[in-house]
Amino acid sequence: MKVAIALFPMLPLAAVLLVASPVAAPLEIGAGERLLVIAPHPDDETLGAGGLVQRVLARGGSARVVILTAGDGYPDAVARETGNREPRPADFVAYGRRRMGEARAAVRELGGGRVHLQFLGFPDGGLAPLLHAHWRRSHPERSATTGASDPPYPEVVEPNVAYDGDDLLREIAEILRDTAPTVIALPDPADAHPDHSATGLFALLALEAQSRAPASHGPPLPRIFLYLVHWRAWPEGFTSPTPPGPDTPLELPEGLPEPGLPRVALLLSDFERGAKAAALARHGSQQEIMGSFLRAFVRRTEPFRVLATPALDQIAIAVERSLGLAQALHRAAEAPRADDVGALGASSRRDLPAPPGRPQSRLLGARGADSPVLQ
């Protein structure tokens, strides 16, 4: 997991990006944009881009939200909800259903039925291992909470996939082709939560693959906005008895990797900010356990970093390095016993599996030979 976190700082993006001002520039949204929001868990769509969704719709555009997991990997919350200190897999699936329902209610607050919301049903808490240790369908990950190796929710976009990186990347790539977004919001790969950083990387891999398609075979790349949810002691003051008020702009923290990435901020109207608060209120399960954290995102501005298209090449190289590291780790480790692999409750950190297969995307296939070894 740490590989994914460390990945983004390795990117030599400064070489390909314009020098950025630390001050966030105003984010302007034109008419008729097609927005795609990619989120790891129910509530991230609103925390990261609840204002952006509303603004795009208000300008006559469309909004599609794709949530990769059902948020079903939260043992403490499920224990609290069920009163059982060791909840059963079915309890986690029930919790996932509750959270998906909360997200549906939340996007209705944002768009009144105009937001196209979909779930992929991948394992909450298990997205980073898909990138590094469970790439192939023949070696899927098993959720430590639901016990599933494929989505246990029939309503997801593709219920007949396995929990593997190749399937997840393919699904995101198909969604990209189908949506042809002009604007995409995805987790900042620097986010401290492994699910968030991995979601950002999967989305960027799909975008990078799209960028290599001949122009005649696909739409141009969208504008890419990165949103942050988890970073140490951020949003500033959210644990304080007197946190910053809702009129205060929300500013991204200092010290993020790749400080040269341009920063932008969407200035929210009172109405937009109110709807964002109403949407977050719909995430009742999360309000119960982290209400002050959620409220810290209801502010005058919604901040993003901007990723320029040339940086996608650097991301491809970095992911290749990361996969190379996973393979090297495996070679250095004992091969796991067959009955260890995927055992319920086995975390991917000690479940060193067979070497991850090479992703079938052109992106990595084209770069295998000349990728530098990870330092």
Ligand SMILES: [Zn+2]
């Ligand atoms: Zn999240």
